[in-house]
Amino acid sequence: MCRHLAYLGPVTTPAALILEPAQGLYQQSWAPRLQRHGRVNADGFGIGWYPTDHEAPDAADADEPPEPAESADLSTAAVESGVSAEAAEAADAEEDRPARYRRAVPIWTDGNLPDLARTVHSHAFLAAVRSASEGTSRDESAAAPFREGRWLFSHNGFVPDWTRLPLAGTGLEPADLLALDARSDSALLWAMVALRLRRGEPAGLVLAAVVRQVADARPDARLNLLLTDGHTIAATRHGDTLWYRSAPGRVVVASEPDLGLDPDQGEWREVPEHSLLLATPASVHCTPLRHPHSKEQHRMNDRFSLELRLPEDYFASTLRADVLAGLSAPPRTLPPKWFYDDRGSKLFEQITDLPEYYPTRAEQEILARRAPEIAAAGRAATLIELGSGSSRKTRLLLDALTAAGTLRRYTPLDVSVSALAEAGEAICRDYPELRVTATVTDFEHDLALTDEPGPRLFVFLGSTIGNLDQAQRALFFGMLRHALSADDVLLLGADLVKDPAVLVAAYDDSQGVTAAFDKNVLSVLNRELGADFDPDAFDHRAVWNADESRVEMHLVARSPQRVGIPAVGLSVDFAAGEALRTEISVKFRRESLTAELDAAGFTVRHWWTDPGARFALLMAVPSR
Numbered sequence: 001m002c003r004h005l006a007y008l009g010p011v012t013t014p015a016a017l018i019l020e021p022a023q024g025l026y027q028q029s030w031a032p033r034l035q036r037h038g039r040v041n042a043d044g045f046g047i048g049w050y051p052t053d054h055e056a057p058d059a060a061d062a063d064e065p066p067e068p069a070e071s072a073d074l075s076t077a078a079v080e081s082g083v084s085a086e087a088a089e090a091a092d093a094e095e096d097r098p099a100r101y102r103r104a105v106p107i108w109t110d111g112n113l114p115d116l117a118r119t120v121h122s123h124a125f126l127a128a129v130r131s132a133s134e135g136t137s138r139d140e141s142a143a144a145p146f147r148e149g150r151w152l153f154s155h156n157g158f159v160p161d162w163t164r165l166p167l168a169g170t171g172l173e174p175a176d177l178l179a180l181d182a183r184s185d186s187a188l189l190w191a192m193v194a195l196r197l198r199r200g201e202p203a204g205l206v207l208a209a210v211v212r213q214v215a216d217a218r219p220d221a222r223l224n225l226l227l228t229d230g231h232t233i234a235a236t237r238h239g240d241t242l243w244y245r246s247a248p249g250r251v252v253v254a255s256e257p258d259l260g261l262d263p264d265q266g267e268w269r270e271v272p273e274h275s276l277l278l279a280t281p282a283s284v285h286c287t288p289l290r291h292p293h294s295k296e297q298h299r300m301n302d303r304f305s306l307e308l309r310l311p312e313d314y315f316a317s318t319l320r321a322d323v324l325a326g327l328s329a330p331p332r333t334l335p336p337k338w339f340y341d342d343r344g345s346k347l348f349e350q351i352t353d354l355p356e357y358y359p360t361r362a363e364q365e366i367l368a369r370r371a372p373e374i375a376a377a378g379r380a381a382t383l384i385e386l387g388s389g390s391s392r393k394t395r396l397l398l399d400a401l402t403a404a405g406t407l408r409r410y411t412p413l414d415v416s417v418s419a420l421a422e423a424g425e426a427i428c429r430d431y432p433e434l435r436v437t438a439t440v441t442d443f444e445h446d447l448a449l450t451d452e453p454g455p456r457l458f459v460f461l462g463s464t465i466g467n468l469d470q471a472q473r474a475l476f477f478g479m480l481r482h483a484l485s486a487d488d489v490l491l492l493g494a495d496l497v498k499d500p501a502v503l504v505a506a507y508d509d510s511q512g513v514t515a516a517f518d519k520n521v522l523s524v525l526n527r528e529l530g531a532d533f534d535p536d537a538f539d540h541r542a543v544w545n546a547d548e549s550r551v552e553m554h555l556v557a558r559s560p561q562r563v564g565i566p567a568v569g570l571s572v573d574f575a576a577g578e579a580l581r582t583e584i585s586v587k588f589r590r591e592s593l594t595a596e597l598d599a600a601g602f603t604v605r606h607w608w609t610d611p612g613a614r615f616a617l618l619m620a621v622p623s624r
Contacts, residue, residue: 002255003028003041004128004144004154004226006233008281009250014047014117018127021258029107029129034241034256043132044143045110046102048152049122050230098126098152098230102143124230126152133158133185142182146190150229151197155186156255157222157239159214162188166217171195189214193227199342201418202425203227203234204278205306208289211236226253233279235271236289242271244284251279304428306421308440314415319528320568327565327572327580336467336553336583337415338521347517354513356505359463359495360393362615367393370608370617371400377606377619378489380457381408386443387464388412388423394459397491398431401457408453409435413443444476447483455487463495463615466550466586470596473586477600481622490602490620497587498614500544507542507551507585515540518553521582529567537561541579550586554579590616598623 005025007017018025023033029041103110107129128144136142144154159165162185167177170192180187189210196206211223215238222239235242235253244253247266257268271277274289311317319338326333340348352360367374380401385394394410401407410427414420420438428436437452458480468476480490507514518540522533538555545552557574564571574580594604602620609616 002128002130002144002154002156003032003035004126004156004224005252005254006127006152006154006226006228006235007125007250007252008228008231008233008279009123009252011052011121011123014049014120014125014127015114017125017252018047019114019117023256024258025127025129025254026107028256032256041129041131042106043138044102044104044130044140045107045128046100046130046143046145047117047120047125047127048098048100048145048147049120049126050098050124052122097150098124098145098147100145100147100152102140102145104138104140104143124228126154126226126228128154128156128226136184136186137182139182142184142187144186146181146187146194148194148197151194152228152230153190153193154226155189156224156226157185159185159189159221159223160218162218165214170213189223189225193225199418200422202421203229203232204276205417205421207234207236208276211238211289224255231280233277235277235279237271237273237275237277238289242275242277243268244271244277244279245269246279246281246284249281251281251284253277253279303434304424304436304438306417306424306438306440308417309446310415310440310442314442316528323525323529323565324568324570327570330578332572332574332578332580334521334580334582338524339517339582341520341524341527344517344520344524347513347520350513351509351517354509354511356509357514358502358506358614362610362612363461363463363493363617364393364396365610366608366615366617367396371396372403373606374457374491374617374619375400375404375406378455378457378491379404379406380455380489381406382411382452382454382456383407383409383459384411384413384449384452384456385459385461386413386447387460387462388414388420388438393461395427395430397457397459398427398434402431402434407434409437411449411452412436412438413441413447414438415440415442447479449483454485455489456485458484458488458490460491461493463493463585465492466495466588467584469548469584469586473596474600477597477602481601484622486622488622492618492620494588494593494616494618495585496609496614496616497549497589500546502614503551503587504542504544507553507583508540514542514553518555518582522555525565529565531563531565531567533563534561538580548584548586549588549592550584552581553583553585554581556580588616593618 003025101116107113126145130143132138145152172191172195176191180191192210193206196209207225207227211225214221214223223236224238224240224242225236227234233253241256243257244251245266245268271286275286276289278285322335351357374397383397383401388394398410412420412423417440420440424436424438427434465473484490519535519538522535525531526533537558539558541554541556543552556579557576559576561574562571590607597604597620601623603623604618604620606619607616
């Protein structure tokens with residue numbers, strides 16, 4: 001086991017935090033009072049800090065005792081830790097790169113530490129003393145804090161039989177295991193955490209997910225994790241003690257409290273077992289660590305909650321079912337939702353900036369012009385967004401409804417935990433009076449609505465409705481109508497019929513980005529189902545189907561080939577020129593779309609288009 005500590009607040013020194021307090025981290029290395037496993041933390045220690053005006057950004061960053069007038073190159077450290085040169089330069093420019101001092105000796109034996117501890121100044125620290133587990137490295141590489149980019153990390157605990165921990169679903173590859181910072185359970189946990197952080201997942205959800213995954217495989221694991229970026233602290237209590245104290249402008253999180261009695265520092269409070277702590281110098285929130293697929297809410301803070309309603313095997317089982325249904329016999333089809341893994345999502349973001357792809361810009365133009373009118377007509381207390389993703393366009397509506405003084409809650413629904421968490425935290429930050437209640441769900445089958453205050457504005461943007469055929473749209477509109485009350489409103493984005501050359505170009509751009517996006521679905525099947533598709537053996541093709549008023553995207557086999565998909569026990573033969581349809585995107589006319597909504601029980605009240613009449617936003621209400 002270990003003891004660790006993180007601090008955010010006014011600039012101070014390691015001496016004031018670690019060495020001077022009675023029963024502080026220094027004394028806990030040989031005489032911990034509350035440590036449940038082991039007695040002495042004598043196998044190394046480390047201190048990480050974030051340079052401030054008191055110290056240049058490239059000052060001490062050594063894993064050896066510092067020599068006089070010697071400093072390390074943080075940009076080199078950034079490259080070695082996997083951070084891009086651009087990110088390192090940006091971090092250095094922002095004075096946000098953490099420095100470290102680590103040793104593989106007991107903290108009380110290091111004669112260099114007292115001088116270092118009284119001369120280093122920072123607003124943020126993470127420090128740890130270590131008791132090495134059996135079979136783990138005992139050199140400095142195993143001493144916390146671990147580091148990548150702006151993050152510092154420590155683990156207090158133990159993972160039994162960690163070398164055989166199941167890694168399915170972690171995203172770690174053999175190369176990641178070979179590149180572990182050290183041979184230890186803590187280094188493995190850090191690799192799991194760092195991979196998720198690189199993907200942009202919020203720190204709290206990252207720690208919760210890693211604790212859950214490891215605890216599922218090793219129920220006896222002790223997983224007190226501590227993570228900071230110099231501005232926030234995320235920590236878990238799972239198997240040992242964890243405490244915090246806070247006062248205006250400062251917070252300390254530690255394995256156990258010191259005996260400092262200064263009332264201005266705040267009182268020590270114990271974090272409950274099996275909890276996630278999220279802290280800034282302004283606030284501290286503790287929430288139970290729950291299984292993400294339970295139907296209980298996971299509350300991120302007082303104004304942001306995240307409810308997870310999809311079953312644990314939702315993605316795997318749905319993908320297998322879609323592949324079996326779509327590829328078992330001609331004509332071969334796949335639903336477009338499988339485009340959007342990490343790479344696919346990034347490619348789609350590139351597509352929205354292409355000159356040929358007009359829908360995103362056209363819809364944005366309408367929202368920019370009509371948002372105040374929409375807010376006045378809807379008078380919404382709750383904005384419910386279906387398929388919210390990053391919620392970028394929605395901010396125009398949030399701004400208008402906030403200005404109108406009616407909005408109290410934003411309720412985004414999406415299948416992506418990371419997208420909802422990131423967007424929810426950003427919106428809570430930027431709209432301090434707004435409550436965000438996010439739900440991870442498949443809104444085509446489960447709208448998951450409960451106690452939202454009305455009137456409610458249901459928003460379905462991006463012409464995603466065009467990915468459904470007429471029968472699917474009828475079912476979806478019927479489900480929506482059942483969910484809406486008399487004073488609710490539906491705002492729907494729809495792409496319009498226009499020159500086929502313009503439509504096809506939007507789905508087959510000159511730079512080939514859409515082709516890469518289309519072929520990416522084959523890589524998804526290869527990775528998730530063990531298929532052996534060769535993406536280069538297929539050509540991307542977009543066509544206009546005038547009879548169905550829709551653009552269709554196809555992957556066309558260049559030559560005869562057989563593809564195995566072991567996870568579903570399927571072998572698929574493609575003839576030369578045979579097409580696999582990967583997307584439909586229906587384009588609408590006002591009369592036909594209005595008729596569909598009327599048949600489902602809606603009355604269209606407003607119909608807005610961009611100046612070129614390429615795209616429409618319509619407002620519909622339940623028919624009386």
